[in-house]
Amino acid sequence: MLNKKKEIYILLEKYKKLLKEWEIIKKNIFEFWRIKLTYNSSSIEWNTLTEMETKLVIEDWISIWNKKVVEIYEVKNHAKALDFVVNKSEIINENEITKNIILDIHSLILQWIDDFNAWKYRNTNVRISGSSVILPNHMKIYDLMLDLEKWILNYNWDLIDFASELHLKFVSIHPFIDWNWRVARLLFNLVLLIWWFPIISIKVENREKYLKSLEKAQLTWNIEDYNIFMYDEIIFWLEEIINI
Helix, strand or coil: HHHHHHHHHHHHHHHHHHHCCHHHHHHHHHHHHHHHHHHHHHHCCCCCHHHHHHHHHHCCCCCCCCCHHHEEEHHHHHHHHHHHHHHHHHCCCCHHHCCHHHHHHHHHCCCCCCCCCCCCCCCCCCCCCCCCCCCCHHHHHHHHHHHHHHHHHHCCCCCCHHHHHHHHHHHHHHHCCCCHHHHHHHHHHHHHCCCCCCCCCHHHHHHHHHHHHHHHHHHHHHHHHHHHHHHHHHHHHHHHHHCC
């Protein structure tokens, strides 16, 4: 794992150097990866829009005639939430991610889909479909989120592990009635964006491997497979964007 982290930091420095030399294409790079993350993150949650359809909805405001309205809003809202995350990454450090920022991300994702449950923690118990993981009782959510906020404030170790562990801790709390996974992936990116990483998208074709590594980590707290999976996703996209 140490070798993978070392590779990530080497690639990051190469990416930052290239970005500085090619500042003119920075906006194009962001738009390209904005579509990638929105498409992959939505598809992991079974949204049926293709990557091209996602682009048309986000960039050209075109509604796809044979798709559900909720699917259109899912990708539009995700793009808005990502824009919010990018803006936040420019004005805060990683220890300033608060529960209110998390609630704001959730609210943007739910806009026009489920406004009633936006910006509020769940008030009922939930299960992850097909998983043996038992999630916390809803009455513990408020305290668990306060604990998460304190953990964020006091974290001072490795940046990549921080991003991965924040994602894991958040989905293990599962504070919202729905849409937790999208929020978790945006929080993962928020930490990385603060440190000048490009947007990192977990590929939809890796859905099963992603969920299995998460479940193993949640059930056993052996996080090695989970960390390796997250490292590999970061390496893939860093190499991809450098090659482009």
